[in-house]
Amino acid sequence: MLCDVCNASLDQGQGEWVTADAFRYLLNNGFGIHESNIEMVVSAGVTRDEAIDILRRQYTASSSDWLLCGECAREATAKLAGMRERWIDAEHVAVTRTAEEVGHGFHTLGAPVALTKILWTKCVEWTEEDTHKQCYQEQDARLWDVLATGGATLQLRINLFFKSQCHKYTVLCIPRDGVATEAVAVRLVMRPKQMHESFWLVINLVEP
Numbered sequence: 001m002l003c004d005v006c007n008a009s010l011d012q013g014q015g016e017w018v019t020a021d022a023f024r025y026l027l028n029n030g031f032g033i034h035e036s037n038i039e040m041v042v043s044a045g046v047t048r049d050e051a052i053d054i055l056r057r058q059y060t061a062s063s064s065d066w067l068l069c070g071e072c073a074r075e076a077t078a079k080l081a082g083m084r085e086r087w088i089d090a091e092h093v094a095v096t097r098t099a100e101e102v103g104h105g106f107h108t109l110g111a112p113v114a115l116t117k118i119l120w121t122k123c124v125e126w127t128e129e130d131t132h133k134q135c136y137q138e139q140d141a142r143l144w145d146v147l148a149t150g151g152a153t154l155q156l157r158i159n160l161f162f163k164s165q166c167h168k169y170t171v172l173c174i175p176r177d178g179v180a181t182e183a184v185a186v187r188l189v190m191r192p193k194q195m196h197e198s199f200w201l202v203i204n205l206v207e208p
């Protein structure tokens with residue numbers, strides 16, 4: 001038997017089985033694509049990014065259980081434990097812990113909170129490279145801006161939200177587009193959504 005992630009050989013009964021769904025969850029959170037497999041695909045003549053993309057699609061499509069060696073299992077556990085925000089699927093990142101700290105409307109609703117990928121990518125995600133290209137920003141502060149304004153305005157209009165199941169608000173943010181250095185107004189919308197066996201409050205960009 002081999003570890004499905006790093007190809008380490010395992011004796012009978014060694015390693016940990018992970019369901020396809022659980023593995024997809026790990027994959028969405030940046031675990032599961034081993035360097036040796038990336039190198040193998042790259043050697044077939046594609047770029048590193050393309051190789052990761054190919055492997056990610058292939059792994060995501062798999063419906064069989066995964067066998068992880070002890071080291072990979074430990075790495076996956078450590079990776080998740082160290083993450084404040086986790087991707088619950090490829091399109092939604094959970095931000096419940098920060099929303100709980102913000103309180104206000106989030107506290108009143110008491111539901112887990114998620115951002116859509118498009119909102120996360122444009123208004124929250126920020127790396128050192130982005131600071132280099134655009135200007136200095138901190139990802140945690142960007143997330144706080146999105147949620148603090150959301151929680152406060154939601155609380156003010158909570159009765160309306162219960163009736164309409166929708167809350168729109170505006171945040172000022174520097175879009176992560178490789179060039180902007182000034183904040184612009186971005187319209188956001190919160191809606192309840194049933195997913196992964198829970199009722200979530202999902203925040204998304206308002207479609208233009």
Ligand SMILES: [Zn+2]
Binds near residue numbers: 008
């Ligand atoms: Zn392994």
